[in-house]
Amino acid sequence: MALEITRCVTDDDYEAWRRVRIAVIPYERTQSLTELREGDKPERLMLLARADGEVVGHGLAQPSDSSGGGSVIPRVLEGHRRRGVGTALLERLVAHVGELGLPTVRAGADDDGSLAFAHRFGFEEVNREVEQTYRLTGPVEPTPAPEGIEVVTAQERPGLWEASYERFGLEALADFAVDTPLDVSPERWARDWLVDPMFLALHDGEVVGCAGVGLDPDQPTRAENGLTAVRRDWRRRGLAVHLKLVTLAWAAEHGIEEVYTWTQDGNAAMRTLNERLGYDTTMIGIQLARPLAGLLGNP
Template identity: 80%
Template sequence: MDITPCATDDDYEQWRQVRIAVLPYERTASVAELRESASADRLMVLARQDGVVVGHGLAARSDMARAGSVVPRVLPEHRRQGIGTALLHHLVAHVEGLGLPTLRAGADDEGSLAFAHRFGFEEANREVEQTYRVDGPVAVTPVPDGVEVVTAQERPGLWEGAYERFGLECLADFAVDTPLDVSPERWAQDWLGDPMFLALHDGEVVGCAGLGLDADDATRAENGLTAVRRDWRGRGLAVHLKLVALDWAAAHGVEEVYTWTQDGNAAMRALNTRLGYATTRVGIQLSRPTRRT
């Protein structure tokens, strides 16, 4: 078996096809998006047997502080042949080379969870997937007084400029086991929805809600970050922004919008339920030290 880094557009497309096969219920980034996210810290590989792609892997600096993410995936018909193990070791070595002390991974089925436990990963947190079926225009609640809603795409630089005052506060409030550590560059690139709706008051961003459209299925989208600055909470702004995003989805042919929310974020899960989202899946977040003792 050969494990080689993705280099060409064809490599990235084959990497995409493995993810689509393993996670058909989630959007997969386009080749252009994968290329845009490339960095020295990020490793994307393909596993081949006799020249045929049988799996892929991803290792990168995590949004969790002092941690690296490892994602080995093997096509179902090629599992239990040691391919996942080889991929995991390859990805762990990359994270070790970054000098990060903790590994992060995820599982949302019993097979993946059993595999992770074999290599010392333990549950650190849980996420809940909730799904909204779009069946027509969405009634949007009134925008709070003094607030203007625009898109980040209409106002270049506004999202990037919101990192210090808005972004860091929102990131600090995530219900996670380890604080998030998101650089301004990653905020600008990885956390921006398209579209991303921004609530402005006196020219400052006080709330956001975005969507990530599915490049392979125009009827499906994922909610991006939905957040409101602390001093603006309790005024109906999160509801308004989320409904604006859902109404945009309805107007653009999207039939299903799904979102992943931390299990500990009861307020957002309750809001989603009130808006008509149904709980559809649970994902388990896992961690372990980089070097096992």
């Protein structure tokens, strides 16, 4: 087998990268070509693996949202596994994390094969995420908004999401139930954490809550919940329930049949809220990490 690993450069490369992801994890939304292009930064490495000229896998490495970490994602199409493709991809991805000067390598697994692969290279579990899915069978009626709250979309008010980073975003990120604090720059907040539509709860013109719907260009009847968060001083007033129901009502009106969300296993409050609304637990994802030092020859 002649294995070749190259960077994604052309639109055809990016589309081939997308097709690998869709084939390996069809149950998750894959970014569109436009979104991938918009997120193309020097610190992000996207790879394609070809065996005898045929695309058999892909890779992604970039700074993770966790402080001091670099995410690595090697994926290989079924039927081409256990031939060294994943290891070759991982080696390139880990080298990139080293070039970025990040001391920790982070990865994820949601099936036994991926987990075994990660364990072979010394990755250990650090967090778990729970996927919960809401199946829409008819219209959804939101609860009334708490007094003093106006709900708009970020798309209706350009610049409002970006301006929410300091007062709202940093607090929401700090409340994630994860092993390492999140370190998300204002640029990544604006680029990676905004979905369309993103509903914003305003009090006196200031963002105090959000919830959104990420549409899937490849599966038009399935969508992912964007970040659902409420500022601490506005919790326990029914705002999270209201915002979540607003997103589900919008989804129902736009022909969505399933909405899924990923929540940290340690965030019992949000998982319980989802269960109350009728979400079912559908999958468990395992987050893993290990030091860069000693991994595939790194000093």
